[in-house]
Amino acid sequence: MSSPSSNQEIGLEDQLLQKSVDGTFSIPWTHRVRFTHDAFSEGNDVLMAVVPEDMEQVRLCTVIDEGLLEARSDLIESLNQWQQRHSPRVQFTGPPVIIPGGESTKNGWSSFETVAAAINDQHVCRRSLVLIIGGGAVLDAAGFAASTSHRGIDVIRMPSTTLSQGDAGIGIKNGINAFGVKNFLGNFSPPLAVINDLSLLESLDEAHWRGGLSEAVKVALLKHPPLLDYIEQSSGRLRSRDLSAMETVMLASARLHMDHIVNGGDPFENQHARPLDLGHWAAHRIEAISQWSVPHGDAVAMGLAIDLEYTVRINRLDRTLVDRVVGCLRSLGFLGSCDYLNDGMAVLKGMEEFREHLGGRLTIPTITAAGTILELHEIDSSIMLEAIASVNELLSVES
Numbered sequence: 445m446s447s448p449s450s451n452q453e454i455g456l457e458d459q460l461l462q463k464s465v466d467g468t469f470s471i472p473w474t475h476r477v478r479f480t481h482d483a484f485s486e487g488n489d490v491l492m493a494v495v496p497e498d499m500e501q502v503r504l505c506t507v508i509d510e511g512l513l514e515a516r517s518d519l520i521e522s523l524n525q526w527q528q529r530h531s532p533r534v535q536f537t538g539p540p541v542i543i544p545g546g547e548s549t550k551n552g553w554s555s556f557e558t559v560a561a562a563i564n565d566q567h568v569c570r571r572s573l574v575l576i577i578g579g580g581a582v583l584d585a586a587g588f589a590a591s592t593s594h595r596g597i598d599v600i601r602m603p604s605t606t607l608s609q610g611d612a613g614i615g616i617k618n619g620i621n622a623f624g625v626k627n628f629l630g631n632f633s634p635p636l637a638v639i640n641d642l643s644l645l646e647s648l649d650e651a652h653w654r655g656g657l658s659e660a661v662k663v664a665l666l667k668h669p670p671l672l673d674y675i676e677q678s679s680g681r682l683r684s685r686d687l688s689a690m691e692t693v694m695l696a697s698a699r700l701h702m703d704h705i706v707n708g709g710d711p712f713e714n715q716h717a718r719p720l721d722l723g724h725w726a727a728h729r730i731e732a733i734s735q736w737s738v739p740h741g742d743a744v745a746m747g748l749a750i751d752l753e754y755t756v757r758i759n760r761l762d763r764t765l766v767d768r769v770v771g772c773l774r775s776l777g778f779l780g781s782c783d784y785l786n787d788g789m790a791v792l793k794g795m796e797e798f799r800e801h802l803g804g805r806l807t808i809p810t811i812t813a814a815g816t817i818l819e820l821h822e823i824d825s826s827i828m829l830e831a832i833a834s835v836n837e838l839l840s841v842e843s
Contacts, residue, residue, distance in 0.1 A: 475706055476637040477614060477698055479691075483602065483641040484526040492530060494600065494637035495573070502530075505537045505568045505597075507559055507586040509578025511545030512604045515647035519577070538566035541586075547736040549581045550620040550627075559589035563597065570594045573636065577602040577644075579652070580612030580740070584630070587618035591633035598636040604644040606656025606690065607741050610697035611663070613638055616711060621736075625797055626728040632712045640698065642691050653685060654777045655741030660697040661772060662722050662748055667700045669814035672772070679775040718802060719809045719817050723747030726832075729794025733784045745778035746785065746835060754831040755810045760818060770838065785836035788829040795823060 480490045495502055506523065513519055520540060527534050541562040543555040568574065574590040574597050576583050583601050590597045603613030619630020645653070657675065664671035674692065675682070681689040704720055705711050718724075727747035731738055749770055755761035773779050785791060799806045808820040 473634055475616075475634060475702060477640065477702055478637065479640045479642060479695060479698075481641065481643045483639055483643075484522040486525075486529065491526070491600070491639055492534075494639070496636075499571070499573075500533070502534045503537050503568065503572040504534055505563060505566055505572060505574045506540040507562075507574060507576045507578070507582070508540045508542055509545040509582040509604060510542050512578050512644070512647070513542060516644070537568050537572060538562065543578075543582060543586065545579050545582055547581050547621070547731065547740070550585050551736060552622075553620070555582075555585040556589045556620055559586045560593055563590065563593045568593070568597060570597055572597060574599045575602065576600070577604060578608075579603070579605040580608035583608055583613050584617075584619050584627070587633065587635070588620055588630055591618050591631055596633060599633070601635045601638045602644075603638065603640055605648060605652045606645060606654070606694060607652070607659060608656070609640045609642075609645070610656040610694045611659040611701050612740075613640070614698050614701045614705070616705060621732075624732050625801070626731055627801070634711075640694065642687065642694065645690060645694075646687065650777065651739050651742070653690075654682075655739055656697065657682060657693065657776050658741045658745040658748065658773065658778055659701075660693050661769065661776075662744060663697055663700045663720065665748075665769065665811055665814055666719060666722055666809070666817055667704070667815065668696070671696050671700070672769075672814060675776070676768075676772050679772065683775070683777060713802070718807070719819075721798075722809045722811070723749075723751045725795050725798035725808060726750045726791060729791050729797065730784050732794070733787075733790055738782070738784060742778055742780075742782075745773045746782070746839070748773070749779065749835045749838065750791075750828075750831050751808070751810050753834050754823075754828050755812070755818070757827050757831055758824070760812050761810070762813070765814060779839060782839045785832055785839065788832040788836075791832050792825060792828060795828075 476494055478490050480488060482488060483491055527536060541559055543549055543558055549555040576586045576599060583603060587599055590599050601613050603609045616632055616634040617630060618633055619627040622628040661672060661675060678689045723744055724747055727743035730743040730746055752766045752769060756763050756766050806821055808823060810818050810820060812818045
C-alpha cells in the first residue's frame with residue numbers, strides 16, 4: 445500500500461493551511477432619500493425610479509400604519525391604481541399588511557411576527573421588496589422583520605410623520621422595545637431608499653405634526669445653527685400647520701441627519717460617540733417611564749432641556765442659549781405639563797441604559813455653543829438631578 449502523497453505532490457497550496465488568516469472587505473452603498481408630493485399619483489415616477497433597473501419583475505409586499513390608514517382611507521386605492529399603471533412589471537405579493545402605529549407597535553413581538561408571517565405566507569423572497577408606509581415605530585418594527593426574514597429583504601421606506609421624515613426614517617436602524625428599554629432588540633440595515641411624501645403630513649394630529657420639530661431643533665443646535673433661526677422665525681407658521689414651512693424644515697433636517705450617516709465616518713455606530721443623540725438618554729427613559737404614552741418628539745424636547753440645563757450648571761454653556769431653545773420649543777407646542785420628571789432618580793437610571801445600549805464608556809453629547817459639540821464622559825449625578833428638577837419645575841409653569 446502506497447504512503448499518502450505530500451501536500452506539494454497533490455498541489456495543495458500551503459496558504460490554504462494557514463492557521464491564522466485575516467481578510468478585509470467593504471460594500472459600497474448609496475443612501476437614497478427622495479422628497480415628493482402624492483407619490484402614488486399619475487405621472488409621479490419617484491417610487492419606480494428607486495427600484496433597481498435589473499429587477500425585471502418587482503414583487504412588492506406592502507406594510508401600512510393602521511393610524512395612517514384611518515386618516516387616509518384613500519391610500520390603498522391610490523396604491524392599487526399605482527400598481528395597475530406599472531403592471532405587469534410590479535405585482536403585489538398579497539394584500540397590504542396592516543399593523544398598529546405608535547410606540548406600542550414596538551412593544552413585544554406582535555407586529556414583528558405579523559409582518560414576518562405575511563412575508564412567509566405571501567412567499568416574499570430575498571429578491572422581492574417590502575414597502576413600509578407609516579410612522580417611525582412602524583418603520584422600526586416592520587423593518588426589523590424584513591431585515592431578518594431570509595437574512596434580509598430590501599426595504600423602501602415611506603415615512604408618514606414629521607419625526608420619521610426628518611430623522612427616524614432617514615436612519616439605517618430597525619428595532620423593537622424589550623425589558624422596558626427602547627430599541628433593546630434591533631439591527632442596522634440600510635433601506636434601499638426613503639421616499640418622503642410630504643402630502644402624508646397633512647393628515648397628522650397635532651402631536652405628530654410637531655413631533656419632528658424637536659429633532660430638527662436638536663440637529664440645528666449640533667450641525668447648522670441657521671436652521672434654528674428659521675424654526676424660531678417660522679414657529680407661528682409651523683404651529684398653524686403651514687406645509688411650506690414644514691417642508692423647509694423637513695428637507696434641512698433630513699439632509700443634516702443623512703449627511704451625518706454618510707459622511708460622519710461611523711454609520712453603524714461602532715465607535716463610542718453618537719453626537720446626534722443630544723437629549724436622547726433622558727428622552728428614551730421618559731418614554732419608558734410613561735409606558736410609551738409620551739410621544740418621542742415631546743420626550744426629546746424634555747431631554748434637550750435637561751442636557752442643556754446641565755451644561756449650563758457645569759459652566760460650559762451660556763444661559764442665554766438655553767432660554768432661547770426653551771422658548772423656541774414652547775412656541776412650537778413642546779414642554780407642556782408633565783409628571784414624568786417628578787422622580788429624578790428614575791430618570792437618571794436612563795443614563796446607564798444609554799451607555800449599555802451604545803457600548804463602552806459613557807458618552808453624552810452636548811454643546812458649548814450652537815454648532816459646537818462637546819462630549820461628556822463623566823456626569824455629576826447631583827448636578828444632573830438638579831437639572832432634571834429645574835426642567836420639571838419649568839413643565840409645571842404654563843407656556
